[in-house]
Each structure stands twice: as C-alpha cells, then as structure tokens.
Amino acid sequence: MLKYIIKRIGNYIIMLFVAVSMTYFLASAFMDPRSNYMSRNPRPPMASINRSLDMANINDQTPVIIRYGRWLKGIVTRWDWGLSPDQSPVGPAIASRIAASLQLVTLATILAIIFGVSIGVYTAIRQYKWQDRVLNSIATFFLVIPAAVMGLMVVLIAINFNNLIGTRAFYVTGLHSYQGNNPVLWVLDYLQHLILPTIVMTIPGTVSYHLTQRTYLLDTMNADYVRTARAKGLPLNIAIRRHALRTSLIPTAVDVAFSIAGVFTGAVITENVFAINGLGMYFTQTIAQNDINGAVAVAAFGGVCTLTGALLADIFSAWLDPRIRLS
C-alpha cells in the first residue's frame, strides 16, 4: 500500500511539473503585461517600462525560455513565485486569500455531501414513485442553471427580502463587516455574510451528489448479494443499508475526492458575485492585470488541489474496495 502511494505521488509530481510549465508558456504567449504601461497616459519612458517588466521577470523582449529558467530557479531555491506587474510578491497574496476560499468551500462541500447523498438514497429506494420524479425534476432543473445566474438570483431574492422586512438580514458582499469586540455579534455577522454564498455553492453540489448517488445505489440494489441477503430474511431497509449502500458509497467517495478541484473553480463565480476576496477573485484580477506569475501560481494551486483529490480518490478506492489490487 505504501509503495503504491509513493509511486502515485511520484507520478503526480511529474504531471504537476509538466502541466504548470505548460501553463507558464501558455500564459507568457497570451498575456501582454507591456500593454498595461502602453495604455497609460502620459506613457512612461520605454526604459522605465522595460525596467519594471525586468524586475518582475515578465519582459517580452527577454526570450521566454530564459524567463522560465529564472522563474523555476526562484521557486526551487527560494519558494518565490515571482512578482506581479506592480512589483508585489505573488506568494503572500495567494496565501492570504486561501483562507477565505477555504471557509467557503469546506462548509459548502460538507453540506452538499450530506444533503446530496441522503436525497440520493431516499429517491433510489422510491424509484419511479412521485417523490423520486419530483425531486429528480427539481435536481435536473438546478443542474443546468449557470453558476452566475444562480448566484445573482439568490442576491436578487435576498435584497428583496431585506427590503421587505425592512432590515438587513442577509449581506451580499464580503465575509465580515462587524467592527466591535462582542464575539456573539461577530459570529452572527459572519453567518449573515456566509449563508448566501454557501447556499449558492451547496445547491449544485447537492444536486450532482443526489443524481450520482441515486444511480450508484440503484446499480447495487439489484445485485445478487442484496437478493441473497433478502432471501436470508433480512428486512429490505437493513439489506439496503448493510449491503447495497456500503458498496454504492465507494464511487461517491471517489467523486468527493475529485470534487476538491471542481469546487475551487466553482468558487471563482461565487466569489465574484459576493465580492469575497478569495483565490477566485484574485485569479480574475491577475488575468485583468496581465499578471503572468500570479495566474500561473493560481493555476499551480488548482493543479495541486486536483492531484490531492486524485490521490485521495486512489487511496479511498483502494481502502474501501478490496477488489482493487494494488500493484
């Protein structure tokens, strides 16, 4: 098992390296930091533009392979992910924003798993009955709504609700606004901010876990070993819980592990709708400012998330499913 995991990690590190290098070259080819300065009025002198670009190692007059070498050396030797065009270091900027994204993503993921899996089990047991049909239609409806539409609709409803009751029950921007020292009020204020983005991120997750868990459970519910359990005299509910549900949770666990990366990109939209200064917001800023180093660093972080998820999925499935041979 340990050998298997080490082998996987080695493979993933090489993958990450190639993918991030590819992103670096892609970003260097498509982003034009020089245009930040050229569009200024009055235009700064050429020498000063070149100097600032050189300081950040993003000057398009330097061959890209040399820039790449410097960039790589900085990361390997000093863990320095480079500078933005405005000369601020990228690493600390990302580190300070991870916390905000993490708060948002963690709660939403946990809630989505709980709701999604329970609804999935509930509907699978009642296949083709009215509860199943109604919940399935609702799920399909929410599944196809674009994330931006969902976020903005929730904002619209919340604002109208606030206007209706005449007080600010929900906040639609940021994560904090309370300035005092009272911890109870602080928590209350935090929850008032957190609830809407969490709803927006929980719904798509819930819906997809619901639909997949339903399919997985239906697949196992008709399996031979469940029929055997029933034939032995086990009541239907216990047979499902002990025999069908357990096996059907394996693919769900794998999905959950993989969702770590997906949730991160889903947060880009939510953070922009609710003006939460997390990684997703930072990424849109880096693109808007032609910040090559910043965008690549975010992409690298996304890559690490994906591969962590993949590794967890490998471990989960090996651990939960004895049929998977490790070698």
Place this chain on the structure above:
Amino acid sequence: MMNDSENMVADADATDEVRDFQQGDGQTADVTTDNKSGKSGKSEHDDFKRTGRMMLYVRRFCRRPSAVVGLIVLLILIFFAAFGARFSQWSYDEPDFAALAAPPSSEHWLGTTVGGSDLYAMIVRGLGRSLTIGILSSICITIIAALVGTAVAFFEGWFEHVGMWLLDMLLVVPSFLLIALIVGMAKGGSDWIWLAIGLTAFGWIGYARTLRTLTLSLRDREYVRAAKFMGVPSFTIIVRHLVPNLGSVLVINTVLGVIGAVNSETSLSFLGLGIKAPDTSLGTLLNAGQSVVQTSPWVLVFPSVMLIILTFSVQLIGDGLRDAIDPYSRSGGKAE
C-alpha cells in the same frame, strides 16, 4: 444538426454490419435458416414494412412530452435569435440616450441598460452568440474527443500509456483557468471565435478519457479484429468501425455538451473574460446587471430567464434522446 444525423445513419449501418457478421458466423443452423426464411418472406410480401431505426428513435422521442416541449422551445429560441432583431426598431449597438436605464415600456420592450442599449435587442444578439458558441464548440469537442479517445484505446501498448498520461496531465490544471487565460487576451470583435476555440481546446480532454473507456470493449470485437487482419488502415478502422459504434453516446453528449459550453461561456463573460463590448452575450449582460441589481433589476432578470430556458430545454432534449436511443430504456412505453 447535419453532423448528428450522419452519425446516427453511420451508427445504423455499423450495427447492421455487426448483425450480418454474426449471422454469417451462424451459431446454429436453425437460426441461420430462420433468418433466411424471414428475409425471403419479407421480399415476397412487400406490404409488410419494417420500422426503420430513425423512425423508431423519432417515435420514442415523441412519446416523451417533455422532450417534445424542449425541442419546440429550443426551435423557438433559435428562430428568435436569428430573426428576433427584425421585430424591434433598436439595434444592440445603438444606444438610446433619451432612455438610460428605463424600465420595460412599449418603446423598449424589455427596458434599457444603464448605457441606454435596448435590452431586447441585446438579448437577441446575446442569445445568438451563446447558441453559436455552445453548438459550435460542442460539435468540435465531440469530434476531437471521439477521434482521440478511440485512437488511444485502439493503438494499445505504449501509445495507450503515453496517451493516457498526457490526457491526465492536461486535466491537472482546471480547464476553466486555462480557457480564461487564452480568452482574456482576445480583443473585442473576434473574441467569440477565441472563446469557441478555447472552450474546444480544453473541453475535450475529460470526454476523450470517457470515450476511451467505452472503446476498450469495442476494440476486441470480431469485426474490428477482422478489419485489422484484412489490412484496413488504422485510421479507417477508427472512423468506420469504432466511432460509429459510439454513435448514440456521441449524439447524446453533443446535445448535453451544449449546456456545458453555454455555462462556461456565461461564466467567462460574466467575469469579464469572455465576450466584451461592443459585442454582447448573455453572460456579459449578467455582468452589466450585477451592478444595477437594486436600481434596474430587469437587466439581470431577463437574460437570466433566457439562460435558464435555453439550458433547461437542451437538457430535456438530451434526456429524451437518451431514452429514445438507449435500447435498455424503461422510461418510455413497451411497444416499439
């Protein structure tokens, strides 16, 4: 649309081929003679008409009311996107400075934006853009994914190993970020082409992996082996035998892929990284509506409703197609 029907026809041909092949193989003498007598019987009585495969699909599709509703709604939307601009006196790029942020009225049917653009005209334009990008990139994604996915599975050995490793590697960095990287730089005017290219370039990878898994069971079939031993070129085998046999999966996923592409397009445009002024798309309108959600909510509501109708109708069509094509489907009636 053209592409879809071609796929379906090809699918039917290939499956007939399989049947012929199996018949030629002749498991038992009885079966073979039975088939032969059946065939000769058919040619004698011309009034007996066999239900064609396409006809069967159409009938099964029509049996689902929701699928038919979805198709009608989508056709209305396409018509609206193509000809809707003729019904209004306003053009999307011609602001009315006498009516800034005006609510819906007889003059401006759906109101105007803060810049004075007529929202009806902008929605017609944006819907056209979303539909074009969605359908175009979904078809391209299917073609690329089908060719790569089947090729990786067909050439076994080291080619498959390297191919799978490369596919996995391309999936490491979330594709949304890579698309944003490429499209964020495109200047106004040509940005919708870049968006379609970006969505295609990074959208096919996961899909190719799925198709490779499906091909694994096909590559050892007798007709593929026979073609191989007859010396048919590999590319011809892939195009003639492997891809058509995934036809049903491809058709369904092309339709459902439109939803994914429209969603990505909306997200990117909403973030200001996709389609930019003077052009417009539904995502761009959402972005414009976000800042005026309290003062002029109609800028937000109408594009949102339009997007929901668009994606939901496509989903209904996809579900209907899945049930129509899937031979094991139990959701329809019993009769053929």
